[in-house]
Amino acid sequence: MITLGIESSCDETSVAVLSGRQKLLSNVISSSIKMHQPFGGVVPEIASRHCLEAIQPVYKQALETAGITESQIDLIAVTHAPGLIGSLLVGLSFAKALSYALAKPLVGVHHLEAHLEANFIENRRPRQPFIGLIISGGHTTLLHHDEAGYHLMGETVDDAIGEAYDKSANLLGLGYPGGPMIDRLAQQGKPGLIRFTRPKIKGTFDFSFSGIKTAVRYYLRDHGPLNDSDLKDFCASFQGAVVDWVVRKAYDACDAKQCKYLVTGGGVMANSLMRQSLERESKKRGVRAFIPPMKFTTDNAAMIARRGLEVFLNRGPDDLSLRAQPSLAVAIA
Ligand code: KG4
Numbered sequence: 001m002i003t004l005g006i007e008s009s010c011d012e013t014s015v016a017v018l019s020g021r022q023k024l025l026s027n028v029i030s031s032s033i034k035m036h037q038p039f040g041g042v043v044p045e046i047a048s049r050h051c052l053e054a055i056q057p058v059y060k061q062a063l064e065t066a067g068i069t070e071s072q073i074d075l076i077a078v079t080h081a082p083g084l085i086g087s088l089l090v091g092l093s094f095a096k097a098l099s100y101a102l103a104k105p106l107v108g109v110h111h112l113e114a115h116l117e118a119n120f121i122e123n124r125r126p127r128q129p130f131i132g133l134i135i136s137g138g139h140t141t142l143l144h145h146d147e148a149g150y151h152l153m154g155e156t157v158d159d160a161i162g163e164a165y166d167k168s169a170n171l172l173g174l175g176y177p178g179g180p181m182i183d184r185l186a187q188q189g190k191p192g193l194i195r196f197t198r199p200k201i202k203g204t205f206d207f208s209f210s211g212i213k214t215a216v217r218y219y220l221r222d223h224g225p226l227n228d229s230d231l232k233d234f235c236a237s238f239q240g241a242v243v244d245w246v247v248r249k250a251y252d253a254c255d256a257k258q259c260k261y262l263v264t265g266g267g268v269m270a271n272s273l274m275r276q277s278l279e280r281e282s283k284k285r286g287v288r289a290f291i292p293p294m295k296f297t298t299d300n301a302a303m304i305a306r307r308g309l310e311v312f313l314n315r316g317p318d319d320l321s322l323r324a325q326p327s328l329a330v331a332i333a
C-alpha cells in the first residue's frame with residue numbers, strides 16, 4: 001500500500017511517499033520561514049502564497065525521489081485541520097483534485113494527531129493506551145489515547161510553549177523563530193540566574209506560559225541590557241523552568257492514567273533539554289518515552305501519510321466534501 005502524504009497547514013509545504021506503515025520512500029519539505037523573519041512571526045498571506053507556488057514542484061520531487069509514478073499511489077492523506085485557512089486550502093484542494101483525477105481514496109488528517117504518529121514510522125505503535133504530549137508554536141496539549149481514540153487531558157490556557165520561546169526571544173532581541181536561538185544559548189549558560197515562578201492553574205493538566213513572558217519583560221526592564229554571559233545564563237534559567245514544568249506534568253499524566261507509554265511530538269520537541277529531560281525522567285518513572293527523530297519534529301508530510309494510513313484502516317476514506325478547519329479538537333474516535 002502506497003500512501004501519499006500532503007502537509008500545508010502553516011509555513012511548510014511538504015509531500016511524502018510512504019510504503020506500508022514504516023517504509024518512507026520520500027519526504028520533501030519546502031519552508032517559507034525566511035520570508036517571515038523580517039516580520040517576527042508567520043504572516044498568513046505570505047505562507048499561503050508560498051504553499052501555492054511550492055505544492056506542484058514538491059509533489060513532483062516527492063514522486064521522483066520515491067521512484068514511483070502517480071498510478072502507483074493507493075491512498076492520498078492530507079492535513080485538513082488545524083492550521084492557517086489559506087495554507088490548509090492549498091494542500092486540501094490539491095489532494096482533492098488528485099483523488100478525483102486518479103480515482104484514489106482521500107483521507108483527512110488532524111495535524112496534531114500526526115505529530116504523535118511521527119513516532120510510529122520508525123517504531124511500532126504500542127497496543128496499550130498512551131499519553132500524548134504535543135508541544136509546538138501553536139499548541140501545548142496532553143492527550144490520553146485508548147481504544148476509543150484521543151481524549152483531551154489538558155492544554156495551555158494562554159500561550160503555547162513555542163510562543164513563549166518566540167515572544168521571549170523577541171524581547172531578548174534574538175530574532176525569529178526564537179526557540180532554536182534560546183536553546184543554543186542556554187546550552188552555553190548556567191541555570192540559576194533567575195528563578196521563574198511556576199504558574200498556578202486550576203486544571204491539573206493545563207499549562208500556562210504567558211506569565212513567564214511577562215517575567216522576562218520585567219527582568220529586562222530592571223536588569224537589561226544583558227551582556228553575553230548573562231544572556232546565556234538567562235536563557236539557561238528560562239529553558240530549565242519551562243522544560244521542568246512540561247516534563248513533570250507529562251509524567252504525572254502517565255501516573256494518573258497508569259500509562260506505561262508517553263508519545264511526544266511538535267516543533268519544541270527539537271529542544272535539546274526537553275529531549276534529555278524526557279529521556280532521563282522516563283527511566284526514573286519506568287515509562288517508555290517515544291521521542292521523534294529530529295527530522296520529524298518540524299512539520300512534514302511523512303507524519304501525515306503515517307496518520308492517514310492509520311485513520312483510513314480504522315474508519316475508511318473521506319469524500320470530496322472534506323473541509324479545511326482552522327481549529328478542530330482531536331478526534332475522540
Ligand atoms: O510544530 P512547529 O514546527 O509549528 C507549529 O505547528 O507551531 O513548531 C514551531 C515552534 C516554534 O515556536 C519554534 O520556536 C519552536 O517550535 N522550536 C523550538 C526549538 N526548535 C523549534 N523551541 C525550543 N527549542 C528548540 N530547539
Ligand code: ZN
Nearest residue numbers: 136266267299
Ligand atoms: Zn506542527
